[in-house]
Amino acid sequence: MMVSHASRKILLKWGRWVGTFVAMSLICIPGLWIVLSSFRPNVEILSKPAVWIPENINLDHYRAIFSSDPGQGAVPVWNYFQNSMIIASTSTLIAIIIGMAGGYAFARYRFRGKNTLFLGFMLSRTVPGIALSLPLFIVYAKLGIIDTEFGMILIYVALNLPFTIWLIDGFFRQVPEELGQAAQIDGCTPWQAFWHVEFPLAKSGVASAAIFAFLTSWNEFALASQLTRSTGSKTLPVGLLDFTSEFTINWGGMCALAVIMIVPALLLTFVVQKHLVAGLTFGGVKG
Amino acid sequence: MKRKILSPPVLLLLPAMIIIVAVILLPLLLSLYTSFTPFKLTRPDTFYRFIGLRNYERLFTDVYFWAAFGRTFVVLTIALNVEMMLGLGLALLVNRAIAGQRTLRTIMMFPMMFSPILVGFQFKFLFNDNIGLVNNALQSLGIAQAIPWLVDEYLALFAILTAEIWSSTSIFAILILAGLMAIPRDPIEAAKVDGCTVWQTFRHITLPYLMPFMFIAMTIRSLDIARAYDIVQIMTAGGPARRTELLWTLISRTGYVDANMGLANAMAYISIFLSIFFTWYFFRKLMAARRYMGGAQ
Numbered sequence: 001m002m003v004s005h006a007s008r009k010i011l012l013k014w015g016r017w018v019g020t021f022v023a024m025s026l027i028c029i030p031g032l033w034i035v036l037s038s039f040r041p042n043v044e045i046l047s048k049p050a051v052w053i054p055e056n057i058n059l060d061h062y063r064a065i066f067s068s069d070p071g072q073g074a075v076p077v078w079n080y081f082q083n084s085m086i087i088a089s090t091s092t093l094i095a096i097i098i099g100m101a102g103g104y105a106f107a108r109y110r111f112r113g114k115n116t117l118f119l120g121f122m123l124s125r126t127v128p129g130i131a132l133s134l135p136l137f138i139v140y141a142k143l144g145i146i147d148t149e150f151g152m153i154l155i156y157v158a159l160n161l162p163f164t165i166w167l168i169d170g171f172f173r174q175v176p177e178e179l180g181q182a183a184q185i186d187g188c189t190p191w192q193a194f195w196h197v198e199f200p201l202a203k204s205g206v207a208s209a210a211i212f213a214f215l216t217s218w219n220e221f222a223l224a225s226q227l228t229r230s231t232g233s234k235t236l237p238v239g240l241l242d243f244t245s246e247f248t249i250n251w252g253g254m255c256a257l258a259v260i261m262i263v264p265a266l267l268l269t270f271v272v273q274k275h276l277v278a279g280l281t282f283g284g285v286k287g
Numbered sequence: 288m289k290r291k292i293l294s295p296p297v298l299l300l301l302p303a304m305i306i307i308v309a310v311i312l313l314p315l316l317l318s319l320y321t322s323f324t325p326f327k328l329t330r331p332d333t334f335y336r337f338i339g340l341r342n343y344e345r346l347f348t349d350v351y352f353w354a355a356f357g358r359t360f361v362v363l364t365i366a367l368n369v370e371m372m373l374g375l376g377l378a379l380l381v382n383r384a385i386a387g388q389r390t391l392r393t394i395m396m397f398p399m400m401f402s403p404i405l406v407g408f409q410f411k412f413l414f415n416d417n418i419g420l421v422n423n424a425l426q427s428l429g430i431a432q433a434i435p436w437l438v439d440e441y442l443a444l445f446a447i448l449t450a451e452i453w454s455s456t457s458i459f460a461i462l463i464l465a466g467l468m469a470i471p472r473d474p475i476e477a478a479k480v481d482g483c484t485v486w487q488t489f490r491h492i493t494l495p496y497l498m499p500f501m502f503i504a505m506t507i508r509s510l511d512i513a514r515a516y517d518i519v520q521i522m523t524a525g526g527p528a529r530r531t532e533l534l535w536t537l538i539s540r541t542g543y544v545d546a547n548m549g550l551a552n553a554m555a556y557i558s559i560f561l562s563i564f565f566t567w568y569f570f571r572k573l574m575a576a577r578r579y580m581g582g583a584q
Binding site for chain 1: 294295296297299300302303304306307309310311312313314315317318321376377380381383384391392393394395396397398399400401402403404405408409410412413417418420423424426427453457509510511512513514516517520521535538539542543548551552555556558559562563565566567570
């Protein structure tokens with residue numbers, strides 16, 4: 001059967017539309033289902049046959065997990081949230097400061113063993129979290145920093161450094177070296193040249209590296225689940241398992257906690273999405 | 288008087304080196320030592336007993352270990368390949384979209400923000416045999432039987448792979464899309480004028496341009512392949528009856544549940560080499576693709 005050129009074109013166009021639509025649905029539906037379920041009463045979540053159109057929408061699950069009565073399914077969400085916030089933001093800040101120094105060194109200087117060092121940094125990142133947790137568990141227990149926020153911050157800084165250095169290196173490479181040199185000829189100190197001339201141009205890159213580091217710490221589970229024990233240091237991903245420790249699973253509560261976990265990540269990523277892609281590709285292709 | 292002992296790059300890199308050595312390299316050396324001892328958390332004195340390679344010998348004859356190792360390798364290979372293919376397809380689709388490209392790209396980034404533990408939970412919920420969306424939908428369509436997604440060995444692995452692929456396809460799609468947008472128009476126009484078919488143009492012009500971007504995505508992705516641990520841990524925890532056990536769930540079970548640190552560290556070392564192998568492999572490919580690009584320009 002011959003299909004005319006024009007109708008084939010239309011068919012192709014429609015095919016692309018349908019394909020795009022299906023793909024986007026597959027991406028969105030799982031997340032939206034969680035959000036929807038967090039607002040539905042357990043009766044509806046558990047009902048057989050399934051209730052497809054939500055009849056009751058309320059905040060009961062949120063109220064329950066924030067309440068103080070463990071019998072209702074309360075978990076120390078607020079503690080977990082605070083721990084996550086403190087650990088993720090502090091480790092990000094430190095990783096960015098140290099990573100900026102390292103990334104700048106990689107972008108601006110030639111020195112012996114540069115490639116080896118870079119590869120070494122990257123390889124340190126490949127170590128699976130659970131494999132790293134074993135010796136850290138022993139060391140942290142000996143040093144008495146197990147189950148502390150400090151211990152988690154320390155490990156997350158180390159975890160984030162290689163990637164931070166990679167991204168920041170890529171961004172400083174795009175800033176012409178001559179700018180800093182010109183500023184120094186005009187009488188700036190090296191520090192002034194960096195801070196007032198080069199840094200502002202690479203600022204967006206540094207910001208996206210920061211978001212990346214924050215998300216990694218915010219989402220990390222393998223290490224946190226072994227190195228934290230109490231409400232004083234447990235993070236949200238570990239807290240999510242509180243709901244499954246019992247014999248039955250509190251689906252609604254888990255969905256509510258999941259939503260609380262995803263909202264900050266969502267907001268942050270949308271702010272920098274453009275720079276994020278640029279950072280990843282430039283750092284890699286033109287390295 | 289200023290004395291220069293260290294050159295500026297060394298000075299700038301020193302804090303990063305100190306932290307990585309202290310928090311990653313030294314513990315790994317400890318881990319290596321521990322893998323030569325029968326160290327058990329419950330018996331601290333075993334830390335000082337040296338038994339040579341006995342842990343490794345034991346692993347080499349351990350059926351569970353090899354089953355988990357093989358499963359991990361297969362799962363990773365399938366996941367990475369499918370993610371790359373789907374990512375390429377998705378990027379090509381979005382690249383051709385005339386309207387709303389920005390919105391589509393934003394939606395595509397959605398799974399990237401999900402913590403692996405969240406992805407695992409989400410699919411545990413969707414694939415729940417009793418109340419999950421998948422079974423409910425199938426039942427509404429008239430398939431009466433509830434499919435035991437997370438109980439059957441192959442179905443459970445399928446569910447885990449689905450979760451894994453859902454969470455990581457977008458990083459491929461986004462980076463490949465960035466590559467597509469950076470392709471110069473001239474060679475494609477020239478190929479058209481010279482009478483190349485759409486497939487030929489794609490195969491010989493578009494694809495070579497995209498290769499470095501694909502390998503960046505692969506390299507970035509292979510840096511944290513072990514995040515599959517989070518997904519499996521919450522979905523099945525390696526069960527039922529070890530049927531979905533991956534290397535990493537086996538490590539955590541041996542180290543923390545059985546408290547057998549020596550053996551777990553030996554396994555951990557093998558898992559580290561597996562990760563390094565994947566990363567190194569794609570890094571080499573990236574370098575080769577980059578050289579190829581450099582030569583072409």
